[in-house]
Amino acid sequence: MxxxxxxxxxxxxxxxxxxxxxxxxxxxxxxxxxxxxxxxxxxxxxxxxxxxxxxAPDKAALVQALTERASRPMLERVTAIAARTAEPATDRLRAIVEEVLEASTDQALQPMFRPGAGRLIDEMAKAPVGPFHAIVAEVENVVRDGIAREEFRDVDDVPLTVQLLSGAMRAAAERIGRDPDAFVATVRSAREIILASVAR
Structure with a gap:
């Protein structure tokens, strides 16, 4: 034994x-x-x-489980940022962008930020629960709060808007993965694009 x-x-x-x-x-x-x-x-x-x-029964299940476990601290931080309702929604969204892109530098989380890189990544992106779902739900809450406070424009479809913004985040994370020296510039650009997309 x-x-x-x-x-x-x-x-x-x-x-x-x-x-x-x-x-x-x-x-x-x-x-x-x-x-x-x-x-x-x-x-x-x-x-x-x-x-x-x-x-785990196979490599995909093992790496998915490892990625989800590795993402827990980042998800806790994102949840805490989203819950800071005394702060403007703009500040919270900016902080979430920075937090998620910082997390993307962790090799254990790279599969989460590389959609299209294989069956595992596709399955994680489509899963009804897990890292993608949790991040998207928190960002949707912040965007809705920003709309209610009239910080953000009144978008017709919040889930679709956040899904489109998540594409920009994944592109930024993928660039950071390819070129770690571009981290600061990439975070700045991602933050500007995402905030401009919802600004009044």
Whole structure:
């Protein structure tokens, strides 16, 4: 029977998830998603390949689970920003843009910001729950609040508007992934485009 790390089985699982996340980050720094297999992840994490099946049935499910777990701190920060209703909606939207693009520099979150890069990314983007859904819901709330306060123009279709704005965010994140030195300029441009799209 494998040795249990930590004080409980739950703690053991959290430690293994952390190892898998670190291993996946390192691998994504070296190669693209499609060239990584379960054997690579297991070897990099220092665990037996058959152990991975206790966490996910295949690579896509494993990386999706890792991406969703890695996104939790960012989602908590985005939720906290959106909830700062004493602040203008413009300031909150600007802060969310910066927060999400900062998170896009984390290799563990790169699959989330690379739509079209494979089946995994397409599935994550279409999922009714998860990182994409949570971010979109918070941004929709901020946009609606901005409209109610007359900071933003009265758009006909808030979900469609936010979906179109998310395309600009993904394009910015993809550029940052290709050229990390362009981070500051890309954040500035993304912020300007998104705020101009909803400004009165």
């Amino acid at each position: 494998p040795r249990i790390r930590g004080g409980s089985l739950a703690e053991h699982h959290e430690l293994v998830w952390a190892d898998l996340a670190d291993a996946t980050r390192r691998l994504l720094l070296e190669r693209d998603y499609d060239s990584i297999n379960l054997g690579h992840i297991a070897a990099e994490a220092g665990i037996a390949r058959n152990t991975l099946y206790n966490y």
